[in-house]
Amino acid sequence: MIIRVETNPAYDVLVERGSLSEVGSIFNLNRKVLVLTDSGVPAEYAQYVASKAKEGHIFIIPQGEASKNLDSFKSVIAYMLDHEFSRKDCVVAVGGGVCGDLAGFISACYMRGIEFYNIPTTLISMVDSSIGGKTAVDLEGYKNVVGAFYQPSAVLIDPNTLKTLDERQIHAGLVEAFKMGATCDKDLFELIEKSNDLEGDIESIIIGALNIKKRVVEQDTKEAGLRKVLNFGHTVGHAIESGANLTLLHGECVGIGMLYVSKGDAKERIRSLLKKYSLPQSHKVEEEALMELMARDKKTSNRNVDVVLVEEIGSFEIRNIPLEDMRKLLKGEWL
Numbered sequence: 001m002i003i004r005v006e007t008n009p010a011y012d013v014l015v016e017r018g019s020l021s022e023v024g025s026i027f028n029l030n031r032k033v034l035v036l037t038d039s040g041v042p043a044e045y046a047q048y049v050a051s052k053a054k055e056g057h058i059f060i061i062p063q064g065e066a067s068k069n070l071d072s073f074k075s076v077i078a079y080m081l082d083h084e085f086s087r088k089d090c091v092v093a094v095g096g097g098v099c100g101d102l103a104g105f106i107s108a109c110y111m112r113g114i115e116f117y118n119i120p121t122t123l124i125s126m127v128d129s130s131i132g133g134k135t136a137v138d139l140e141g142y143k144n145v146v147g148a149f150y151q152p153s154a155v156l157i158d159p160n161t162l163k164t165l166d167e168r169q170i171h172a173g174l175v176e177a178f179k180m181g182a183t184c185d186k187d188l189f190e191l192i193e194k195s196n197d198l199e200g201d202i203e204s205i206i207i208g209a210l211n212i213k214k215r216v217v218e219q220d221t222k223e224a225g226l227r228k229v230l231n232f233g234h235t236v237g238h239a240i241e242s243g244a245n246l247t248l249l250h251g252e253c254v255g256i257g258m259l260y261v262s263k264g265d266a267k268e269r270i271r272s273l274l275k276k277y278s279l280p281q282s283h284k285v286e287e288e289a290l291m292e293l294m295a296r297d298k299k300t301s302n303r304n305v306d307v308v309l310v311e312e313i314g315s316f317e318i319r320n321i322p323l324e325d326m327r328k329l330l331k332g333e334w335l
Contacts, residue, residue: 104135123173
């Protein structure tokens with residue numbers, strides 16, 4: 001299936017099993033191409049993409065969030081300068097959200113902008129970060145504080161690449177999909193709830209999540225309003241992720257974060273999904289540490305924060321509250 005994302009510029013997202021083999025006809029690789037990947041991604045994916053380029057170069061960063069920083073950014077930029085990349089060349093990300101965020105930010109900055117393609121190979125990047133144009137690196141322990149909005153020229157999603165992921169990574173990635181369902185689409189949430197064959201249902205789940213995100217980012221490209229719904233569970237989740245020193249996966253932290261900002265039947269259904277997919281429901285980060293981290297979050301402004309609240313699956317409320325009121329949610333109270 002091709003999903004057309006009508007941003008400026010617009011681009012296509014191809015979701016199809018086996019589509020990696022078509023990369024040469026889908027992306028314009030008839031030029032110098034930097035393939036950015038990480039050490040945890042099967043090498044043959046990047047090698048295949050590079051082989052289809054007129055002149056392919058592969059740059060490998062260490063696996064994990066710790067690589068999404070300005071040092072990596074500088075190293076890749078220096079490599080591109082050394083190999084005389086021009087504004088007419090391009091970057092292709094092959095990997096998860098770290099590769100996509102870093103490659104997108106590099107593309108936005110190198111010579112004031114070159115073309116960028118994305119091939120997400122993790123579930124979390126397929127259902128969420130692969131589209132929408134958010135690119136960034138982390139700094140001083142704070143996530144995504146240096147970055148830019150920069151749309152890809154095209155995205156290729158081949159669900160077959162998920163076969164190399166372990167169960168923990170798959171389930172953590174699934175959280176971003178049921179985030180979409182919890183806020184915007186009760187049918188998608190129920191599909192994940194009732195699924196007895198996740199591998200068989202995964203393509204439908206990916207497409208369902210992407211169609212939600214497509215509608216949201218088309219209406220709000222730079223997160224001025226509606227797009228904030230995509231932050232459900234993320235304000236607390238990012239703080240947990242940073243406070244836990246990256247010992248928990250991003251999706252695991254977002255799942256825990258959703259429990260703080262939901263109530264009643266919605267909260268119990270989210271909790272049941274976390275249990276079903278063996279995801280954590282608690283953490284060990286102290287309240288004061290979470291408050292300090294949330295104060296530094298880019299979504300916090302003048303000690304106020306927009307929080308996404310869910311009381312019924314498939315609907316949401318965005319409320320601007322004083323940061324201090326987040327203590328109530330952390331203590332299990334409601335606003």
